[in-house]
Amino acid sequence: MVNACCVTNCHNRTHDRHGNRISNGVRFFSFPAWKQHVGSQVSELTKRLRMAWVAAVRWKNITFNNIPRHMFVCSRHFHKGKPAYEMLECDPDWVPSLHLGHTEVKATHSGRFNQRKQRQQAVTGNNAAPAPLDLAGQRPEMDEAATPDGASQMDDTGSKDNTAEQQECLFCSCRRVEINRLLKENRRLKEELSQKKMEEDFLKDDDVKVRYYTGLPCFAVLMGVLTQLLPCLPQTGRKLSPFQMLLSTLMCLRLNLPIQHIAYLFSVARKTLSTTFRDTIGTMFTHLKPLVHWPERHCLQTTMPHQFVEAFGNRVAVIVDCFEIRIE
Structure with missing residues (x-):
């Protein structure tokens, strides 16, 4: 089966037009699945991961709920040549990010995008140019009624940012706990498997x-x-x-x-x-x-059971204990 990269302006394929395998070291990766039945945290993370891939590729035939099986992303679009582990959201290779054929960034999560936008607006407001001087060389006084509104707006923005950061930190903590649990379970299963493999x-x-x-x-x-x-x-x-x-x-x-x-x-x-x-x-x-x-004859006689000595005297040389093995 011929696999091809679905990223815009990327022409990497597994086979050429004559059907010959191309050995250029390029690997192809399918879109991540949404894991809905392994816990709410993993479900939410894999959902965001799938949304991020769809947003990064930005192909008209690819949506969250409709990704054709023949759609792949090649290793050219990852820094390390392959996607990062799905739980490592902070890794730069969590989603494809290189040579995507477009420069526009589309947010995959509207809530986080709005929070980032509000923070940028707040920074812009703090760094705004000072008011112009009046004819007397003095800067005009600010409207007292406007000052509380601006402060209130900043407080609301900061409160939302703090809430969002706390939620993200809580999620990261839960994710670490889940990762540690899975690693411990993986080690236990490997030990049990080694015990059942009839190895050393x-x-x-x-x-x-x-x-x-x-x-x-x-x-x-x-x-x-x-x-x-x-x-x-x-x-x-x-x-x-x-x-x-x-x-x-x-x-x-x-x-x-x-x-x-x-x-x-x-x-x-x-x-x-x-x-x-x-x-x-x-x-x-x-x-x-x-x-x-x-053994020597006298050694055999020394270890001979007493019942055999009484019954047969010195005529017994050795006792052969046989067992049966079925053969084909």
Whole structure:
């Protein structure tokens, strides 16, 4: 699909007229959505953001309630090459502001525009030129009746400005509280996700889990085994990390769980896990075989259970404990 910038006199596109992709590093961004169901503060902020974008672009076919899907704004119109986070209203890239094809500024919020206009008028009134001198070289006295009206007007303007500033400060405070809450929730969700992804954090600092899932005594031993196998494990084109490959294989050996069940735990296909088990068990056999030593005969007799000694005497050399793994 061909994307083009909708800003006046901007001709940036994703493809040329022959349908070839243009690789010039220009990115395209859609208009922000009005989030109405995530709280009144966020709803009001995203509404103003959408209004600001519409006012900045000033395209006749674009209104607040009607923005065609093919309308985009390219990175050329932002200082940092991309829009700022929607909650950062003070960021210069909160709305597109560069190379907009027009110089007129249109207010997107009439209340704030009127407040700014009143402040400008008040400053202009304070800096007005002094009254001309009369024929006697004295400046005429001001009308006493007019003085209270002017002071009253200034007081009203200042009161409105103070009220508006207090409302804006209150909104900024609420926004910071909301941002902090969302950041805290985001960190909590990331921690919970890492616990469920069957990665290192799933077993780290929990030797009880390590013994249950792998049969190894502690997490350090598990990582030592992984270090020995890592150079020989296939690491390209894999959906599972080397740690997940080893863990899933040890879980199959230790718990004798169905392949499909473990595939669900690791969020991969059954065929993927079967291939992983086959490759990992082969690597383990090749590189860990020197670690398996057959005890001497007298050592086996020393550790033989008493019931076997009474029943079979010295004829028993070793007791083999077998387990069954279903294969395809």
